Amino acid sequence: MSSLEQSTKEIVEAVGGKENIAAATHCVTRLRFALKDESLVDEEKLNNLDLVKGSFSTNGQFQVVIGQGTVDKVYKEMVSQTGIGEASKEDVKKASEENLNPIQRAIKTLADIFIPILPAIVTAGLLMGINNILTGPGIFFDETSVVDEFPQWADLASIINLIANTSFVFLPGLIGWSAVNRFGGSPLLGIVLGLMLVHPDLLNAWGYGSAAAEGEIPTWDLFGLAVQKIGYQGQVLPILVASYVLAKIEIFLRKRVPDGIQLLVVAPVALLVTGFASFILIGPVTFFIGNLLTDGVISIFDNFAAIGGLLYGGLYALLVVTGMHHTFLAVDLQLANEGGTFLWPMLALSNIAQGSAALAMMFVLKDEKQKGLSLTSAVSAYLGITEPAMFGVNLRFRYPFIAAIVSSAIAGLFISINGVKAYTIGVGGLPGFLSIQSEYWGSFFIGMAIVLVVPFVLTFILAKVKKEK
Incomplete structure (x- = not known):
């Protein structure tokens, strides 16, 4: 039996055996299971397998992080070994809904609606950022913009703006x-x-x-x-x-x-x-x-900006754990059409904080596999995908997750006090500054510095305290 066959067999056993699998599919990096009983999963055994880079449960699905390319081979081998028919993502979604309560189903419905259109919205945010660089005064010149100094660029900026606005119109x-x-x-x-x-x-x-x-x-x-x-x-x-x-x-x-x-x-x-x-x-x-x-949310942040930023910045990662963060997509889009969203910048900083905490774990941990997972998941979080960092590293060891949410709360408080707004939803990581309105770049970069440095340092401190105990 090859190593791939043996590892696949052990993955199936760790998730409770083929009898516990209602349906299964895969995405670019992960196996996605709709399990009949998630309590039967042996996560310790699963996460100790060389092929597995992490695992987590979300929206009624149990997901096992394998890695790009390899996951396809593992999935085909699993289908061959278990006799489970190849399922589509939609099949797994329907099977997994049986494990959800009414509130979770409502949240999942919102996620199913908004996630497919996110590429168009994120693209619009990035293009608005490019247009902002060309038309915003004071970025490259004291009181004028690029198009003011170089009028031949004006029509290019106009076309970019039209393309960007289409998704919102x-x-x-x-x-x-x-x-x-x-x-x-x-x-x-x-x-x-x-x-x-x-x-x-x-x-x-x-x-x-x-x-x-x-x-x-x-x-x-x-x-x-x-x-x-x-x-x-x-x-x-x-x-x-x-x-x-x-x-x-x-x-x-x-x-x-x-x-x-x-x-x-x-x-x-x-x-x-x-x-x-x-x-x-x-x-x-x-x-x-x-x-x-919308007016209610705006009023809260207008009158209690510090508290709002502290709570939303700190709690956003917990919302991701429960899947409730999808409910705020609608609010973000509504705010974006009323002058800019002040919620999304905190999302971007929360993602970066999770990445920084995971990156620190690469230096804290001794196991080579865990060190590799920490590095790759940190890079993923810095680019806006936090699940591998959160579920594969930070939540597993707890203290890096605590370091990340504390740092995110501090950064959220800071940028909320300074009224930072984004044009719309963008890439929720380091490239996110492109979606921030240019007059708030300074404050946002300070917030970004907080979530790059503080979670990293705090994770080291907590790791040392934990070791001394």
């Missing part, structure tokens, strides 16, 4: 596609629904405030009922609720309408009913609720 279209797909409907109808809510014939949502103050909000007259003719650019809640309604109507109709006339009935009726419901009820109600929630 048509954000409901992106969310509609992902949400309707998640709720079981046709993604194409979700795109149409989202674009309908930002149709150019509607009053732009960003001009709603001034139009309301001047009493110039256009309306439709539906048999005596005045319906405001406004768009929902940059809004999250209206399209989320409307997507759910659209998907449920479509599913209802598909079960009852004969196949021969479905094309003529299902989509038109579903879109028409959802469209009227969106403009008459869903849109106005959720628009009000969304603004109320």
Whole structure:
């Protein structure tokens, strides 16, 4: 038996045997299991295997970090040994949901909706950063910008800005596609629904405030009922609720309408009913609720910036452990469309803090395998992916995790006091400064210095104290 075959056999045994595996798949670096009973997992045995770089449980899935390239070979060998059929990520998601309570399922639903559109949002954030470098005064010159000094660059900056803003102008279209797909409907109808809510014939949502103050909000007259003719650019809640309604109507109709006339009935009726419901009820109600929630968050940080930064900066890593961090994606996107998000910069610093603590463990630990895992997971965290560092290193030894969250809390307090904002969500690590509004770069870099140095030093101190005890 080859070493790969033996290691695969031991992985299966460590997760409770093939009888405990409901479904399994893999991503670029990890095996993903939906287990019937996670209490049967022997994590000590699993993590001591040479092939395994770490393991953790999240959103009802038990994940084993193997490494790029090797994970594919291990997965194929596991399928061969156990007879378990190859499953898609969607199959594992459905199987893993049986282990979740209602709150966890709601959080997972939000994650399933927002994670697929993150590449577009992150890209927009990076491009906004590039545009900011070109157009922001005082970055390279005392009081002027690059385009002021070199007008020939102005059109290039304008095109970059247009490309960057597209994801936000048509954000409901992106969310509609992902949400309707998640709720079981046709993604194409979700795109149409989202674009309908930002149709150019509607009053732009960003001009709603001034139009309301001047009493110039256009309306439709539906048999005596005045319906405001406004768009929902940059809004999250209206399209989320409307997507759910659209998907449920479509599913209802598909079960009852004969196949021969479905094309003529299902989509038109579903879109028409959802469209009227969106403009008459869903849109106005959720628009009000969304603004109320956003204003509440802004008010907290306006009045209690230090406490807000300390708590969010410190607790963000714990939110990641529980999966609840996905609920803040919607808040971040909403804030981004109202002048900038002050939450996301703390996320970026929290990720860096986890990386610094993991990097310190490379020098603390003696085992070569653990040292290698600490280094690779630290690099991953510095680039915005913290799960290997958190679950593979920091939480396993506890004190580096404590060092990271304490440092992140201090940095969060500092940048919150200084009002640091990002244009939008970006790369949640060292490249994250590109998404920060240029006037806050100085404060953000100080915050970054805190989470680079303090977790590293504090982990060393805690390791020495632990050893002396």
